[in-house]
Amino acid sequence: MPFPGAAGRLVPKLSFRVEYQYKDERGILLPVALRYADRETDFFARVDTGASFCIFQRLHAETVGIVVESGAPTRISTVTGGFVAYAHQVALGVLGIEVEATVYFAEDPAMPRDVLGQTGWLDRMRLGLVDHDRKLYLSHYDDAAEE
Amino acid sequence: MVLDRVQSGEYSSTNELVNTAVKNLLTEERTRTNGSGRPDLRSLELAKDAPANLDWLHRNRAAYMGEWVALHKGRLIAHGKNGLDVFQSAQSQGITPPLMHRIVPEDAVSWGGW
Numbered sequence: 001m002p003f004p005g006a007a008g009r010l011v012p013k014l015s016f017r018v019e020y021q022y023k024d025e026r027g028i029l030l031p032v033a034l035r036y037a038d039r040e041t042d043f044f045a046r047v048d049t050g051a052s053f054c055i056f057q058r059l060h061a062e063t064v065g066i067v068v069e070s071g072a073p074t075r076i077s078t079v080t081g082g083f084v085a086y087a088h089q090v091a092l093g094v095l096g097i098e099v100e101a102t103v104y105f106a107e108d109p110a111m112p113r114d115v116l117g118q119t120g121w122l123d124r125m126r127l128g129l130v131d132h133d134r135k136l137y138l139s140h141y142d143d144a145a146e147e
Numbered sequence: 148m149v150l151d152r153v154q155s156g157e158y159s160s161t162n163e164l165v166n167t168a169v170k171n172l173l174t175e176e177r178t179r180t181n182g183s184g185r186p187d188l189r190s191l192e193l194a195k196d197a198p199a200n201l202d203w204l205h206r207n208r209a210a211y212m213g214e215w216v217a218l219h220k221g222r223l224i225a226h227g228k229n230g231l232d233v234f235q236s237a238q239s240q241g242i243t244p245p246l247m248h249r250i251v252p253e254d255a256v257s258w259g260g261w
Contacts, residue, residue, distance in 0.1 A: 030194075030197075031193035039189055040189070041193055041234070043242050044197075044248060059215070059249075059250065062231055063230075063231065063234045063244070063247070093187035093189055096191035096194070097184050098185045098186075101192025139184075141184070
């Protein structure tokens, strides 16, 4: 049984900074601007609420001058096995909102996925999703939550 | 100076002033750690170009399977098996940075998550 809030509503009413109409039918792809020092690389990454971290392909680190193996290594587990990735501090710009985040770059250049996961991105955002309409709503966590 | 702010009525007590100062300090620290969610015009521009870039990928996927492509506003700027070469080729054509995408067979099947 849901509990009414102080104002008598069952759920809070949220407002967002950005509304984005996504296209991809096999996942939610968002364009990402990844910055390190004064360099930037752009790519699409998949929003994955089940992923613990933001994990990107090795090339994206190399294009901004990051030495992948200089970061702290960690083993990422997947349903099909796992791989090693290295942590680095970067800036992520997504739909007009930039945050500093620790992200992971795959050691293996063959790893073909780019994922926006929980730690580093989702945990800094307020995210709304209406997949039926292919609409994603986004604010930074510190933005005013209610109109 | 601290007492002046209390006496002027800005704060009702030195306790309130200290509490506010500590709260502000923690907020600043959190902002430094997490980023402030600063407005980022560049990634908004990317979002505007995303439909054109995704359309290009949808139309040309088969022809460039296994390659890196560098795109800009729905146009192919460079492509090849070596991603760094593709990135640098696009940069040498004045596109800094291009949108980089690797076309892989897995993109054609359903993704089961991590």
